[in-house]
Amino acid sequence: MEYISVFDMFKIGIGPSSSHTFGPWNASLKFIEKYFDLFQKNPLKSIHIELFGSLSLTGKGHATHIAVVLGLLGFIPETIDLNEIQTALESIENTHTLLLNNSIKLKFNLEDNIIFKNEFLPFHQNAVRYHAIFNDNQSVCETYYSIGGGFIVQENNLKTAQPINPFPYPIQNGNELLNYCKTLNKNIKDIVLANELSLRNPEAIDIGLNKIFATMASSIYTGCHTPGILPGGLNVKRRAFQLHKDLIGNFTYSSQSEWLDVLKNLKPDFKNTLQWITCFALAVNEVNASMGRIVTAPTNGSAGVIPSVLFYYICFENPQATPNDIQTFLLIAGELGSIFKKGSTISAAAGGCQAEIGVSSAMAAAALCNMMGGSTAQVLIAAEIALEHHLGLTCDPVAGLVQIPCIERNAVGATKAIQAANLAIKTNPDDAKVPLDKVIKTMWDTAQDMNFKYKETSKGGLALNVNMADC
Ligand code: SF4
Structure with missing residues (x-):
């Protein structure tokens, strides 16, 4: 049985959208968390991101592309200094580089490395896919779904059993x-x-x-x-x-x-x-x-x-x-x-x-x-x-x-x-x-x-x- 804390329902973040900004931002953070060790050992050639479904159709208005980038830079929504957002974006625009997790320098620009795909993936209307390509042409690819309220699920974990519910009073309805x-x-x-x-x-x-x-x-x-x-x-x-x-x-x-x-x-x-x-x-x-x-x-x-x-x-x-x-x-x-x-x-x-x-x-x-x-x-x-x-x-x-x-x-x-x-x-x-x-x-x-x-x-x-x- 699914358990959800009150602190999952109320999350401190940045506007304008939980599913289109907060969720994709968290997806970037998850992606980096999972692969950062690998990225440090194996030099990266490039990284690009595909936005699907509603994230593609209304992503620009909801700042999805910006959120994805802020996550890749390693900023945390709850703690980011709001003044840093503009500075970070201008830096990417001027240098055409991105500092992945504030440490790995990569060629990057918003127009080429973020792709708005006008198609829907089957599991949910909001999907974001990351492709990281290494210098040796090996690659890793991960898809995340932003399922509302900032909650995200990773494609490979869709069928994973929920951890044991620790609540003394599990409540479904x-x-x-x-x-x-x-x-x-x-x-x-x-x-x-x-x-x-x-x-x-x-x-x-x-x-x-x-x-x-x-x-x-x-x-x-x-x-x-x-x-x-x-x-x-x-x-x-x-x-x-x-x-x-x-x-x-x-x-x-x-x-x-x-x-x-x-x-x-x-x-x-x-x-x-x-x-x-x-x-x-x-x-x-x-x-x-x-x-x-x-x-x-x-x-x-x-x-x-x-x-x-x-x-x-x-x-x-x-x-x-x-x-x-x-x-x-x-x-x-x-x-x-x-x-x-x-x-x-x-x-x-x-x-x-x-x-x-x-x-x-x-x-x-x-x-x-x-x-x-x-x-x-x-x-x-x-x-x-x-x-x-x-x-x-x-x-x-x-x-x-x-x-x-x-x-x-x-x-x-x-x-x-x-x-x-x-x-x-x-x-x-x-x-x-x-x-x-x-x-x-x-x-x-x-x-x-x-x-x-x-x-x-x-x-x-x-x-x-x-x-x-x-x-
Ligand atoms: S659900 Fe749609 S119309 Fe309603 S507040 Fe959110 S973005 Fe606006």
Whole structure:
């Protein structure tokens, strides 16, 4: 049985896409890790990379080629200094060389060594293949699939049995989670924490969750304080800046923590609360669209939903929320995301936007409902409601960029999550008609039926009807 940690669902990385940026970046790192010793012993002549399927069709807009290169250079998404990205790319452009893993110099240029193949490989829509050729004309070749949310699998390992599941409470679906809570008289957090403790010690969990929150908070803060136009050519204006300016008014602050204190004292009315939720979500996804640092939650395209709902919770719903409450929120959201991944998909290339914004909205709804005092059954109902009303949502990013409709879609997903949590908390579970696991199955069935045009190919929907000239 597959086991997924909350820390697999929330990964600190760089925008704009988890499947098209983060995953291929990790694939490069894996490829180097596997062969670096060999590369050091046996001189390399060249290396080239083929991008298949959706990675080819929307790879340029999603910065897949850049991510692949940054991985080959040996940069780690979580720790790379964002200023180094441009410098590294300019160096390749000027010298036509690449320093593999920061040590082996190779002839390289982006146009010739990265090939966009307009064909799909059978296992998954997102595939990247590496060819390394040695001076003696021997070669190695590896294919990786980026299966959503930054998760990757290597072709030769597709059938490899999962390592033994170390979780004391293995969970495959919502019903199993509900049963554990009922029979053991525990809440969801107890179960999730017990599972996490089988992988890392309490201190590591504490540090890890705090880091995730700090990154989410900082992406909101950065987005709210950065004006300008997003890169990529669509001429999309960053809107969080002006929205934030209008909302914050004359309040002053000199640091991020002072700013947070200001927000906690605002007590906005309904209209302004809605504007703040929008502002938080836009901020994160504008940072994401400009290759800034965000948390995949569960993907980069949907990275704004959970931080927006979490900020709504700590600023307006419960300004007394403690760091422990924030950790609980993240643990619940992460667990629900893992159930969606196991039962369906979190890859837009496999399931359209229902798999990204739909799942992130369901994760946020569940976490918020839990923090509002919802029972386990109500928490699952909240996730179900949020996902139910995203079923069939297509992925059609204009010009292959994670901007239109993606950025606004996060704001709408966050709002839906809050409504779903509030609906669930007023629902008697005995009256609920659609179990969470049935909506997850329905999402998967819908994904199977969805025309490939609407699965992150930019060949249908808005991507077809809106073009650069309109922007
Ligand atoms: S349309 Fe949705 S799934 Fe597609 S790239 Fe945008 S946010 Fe991601």
